[in-house]
Amino acid sequence: MPTILAKNADILVTMDGGRRELKDAGLYAENGIIKQVGPTSELPTTADTVIDLSGQIVLPGFVNTHHHLNQTLTRNFPGAQNNNLFPWLKALYRAWARTDAEGSRASTLVGLAELALSGCTTAFDHSYIFKNGNSVDCQIEAERDLGMRFHASRGSMSLGESKGGLPPDDCVEEEAFILRDSQRVIERYHDASPGAMTRIVLAPCSPFSVSEGLLKDSAALARQYKVGLHTHLCETVDEERYTLDRFRMRPVEWMETLGWLGDDVWFAHAIHVNGAEIAKFARAGCGVAHCPCSNMRLASGIAPIRRYKLAEVKVGLGVDGSASNDSSNMLAEVRQTMLLARLELGLRTAGKPIADTDWMTAREALEIATLGGASVLGRSDIGSLEPGKCADFFSLDLNTVGYAGALHDPVAAVVFCAPQTARHTVINGRQVVADGKIVTMDMQPVIATHNKCAATLLEG
Secondary structure: OOEEEEEEEEEEEOOOOOOOEEEEEEEEEEOOEEEEEEEHHHOOOOOOEEEEOOOEEEEEOEEEOOOOHHHHHHOOOOOOOOOOHHHHHHHHHHHHHOOOHHHHHHHHHHHHHHHHOOOEEEEEEOOOOOOOOOOHHHHHHHHHHHOOEEEEEEEEOOOOHHHOOOOOHHHOOOHHHHHHHHHHHHHHHOOOOOOOOEEEEEEEOOOOOOOHHHHHHHHHHHHHHOOEEEEEEOOOHHHHHHHHHHHOOOHHHHHHHOOOOOOOEEEEEOOOOOHHHHHHHHHHOOEEEEOHHHHHHOOOOOOOHHHHHHOOOEEEEOOOOOOOOOOOOHHHHHHHHHHHHHHHHHHHHOOOOOOHHHOOOHHHHHHHHHHHHHHHOOOOOOOOOOOOOEOOEEEEEOOOHHHOOOOOOHHHHHHHOOOOOOOEEEEOOEEEEEOOEEOOOOHHHHHHHHHHHHHHHHHO
16 A cells, blocks of 8 residues: 655644645645645655655645547647737637647647646646547546646537537537447446545536537536536627527526526626526536636636635636636636735725725635635545545645745745645655656656647647
8 A cells, every 4th residue: 555654744734634735744645635734743754755845835636527638739829919809709610620649639738737836736627629539538538647637528519510519510529429439438437435546527518519408418418427527608698699699688587597507506706697597507516727827818807716715606716728728827826816806806996994804815815726615626535635535646845046035924935925836746646746846747758749749739
């Protein structure tokens, strides 16, 4: 039984029920499960793997609730740098459809490596264009090689331009095939057991790229197999206009008629919602993937995170696709979550006095990225460091230029200061990052392949 001992951390943030912040502490795990958390002096003295965390802060691994890993191939894409959502998508659909199996593997590895280097230990990916040999299988194979805890989606688009959708007809799939392949992927890969490394989610892309029938059938299939459901919703005003014009309903109301409100559902972005819709999410148990960098990049708007939290709606963070963020950095996303919430607060209060309880704090942002993400993904085995939970954690070196002068409150410094690279990242009791580098595989050949594939997509 493989064991791991992490010890001597200056501070260990548990995110457990007591939200403890322990000094000179560490943890001991067996077979990927935490057995003990506490002062270093109380831990076992030996293990198969021993990590000295002196001078470091340790946090639970971040949980990324929305990504498009294949989009790392189209970062900083010419012709899509200065657009909002609909024209941005039209500029990129066909490039994504040209992604082959080699490109899919390389892009998945690059995105997951960047996540791991920023403290992420569980990632959800929303891929929805499976053409040219690309498949969910390519991504799951890559995830297993790198060592990330992974929720993969069998996403889909079926409504092409000729049927009133946004994507080109040659970028969509037949619905019967989508449903057959969704069933295949679930039966082959989904693991519902505690501590699972791979789970499957069904994720039709958006209200403007799939039919009502596919949304209903996907929900029925997901519930038959007890897997999660995910889609983009309320991301832009354009989407709202689309559902109002086509169905005479706002997006949330329309999705409700299709059986898409429930505690097994979470929506990406969820920016343009009103109070009644927030209350519906709360009653149904729906979750939200907040993607602040992408929302700013595409000028989509500011999601009402404070109102979601007050209504007890589940909220996690998502880096979103690397073509609408150009990064897969979870620590950067945590920082932007806090800053954007403060911007929204300033705009809302318009110069009036602000109560202490109205501020988004650094610790609240960290909680959204850990426990919040775990809740959104429907997992009680990750998100905190306590016995019985998965051994997923990361550390940051406090003795760096970036934290100099901020160590009177190291926990807050992690968010207030510029994002730093993880010193160590451990997933399921296995080191994936050591001394700031990916150690489960050689990333240089992957980067070379990735750049080659990205150039091919750019050339068309």
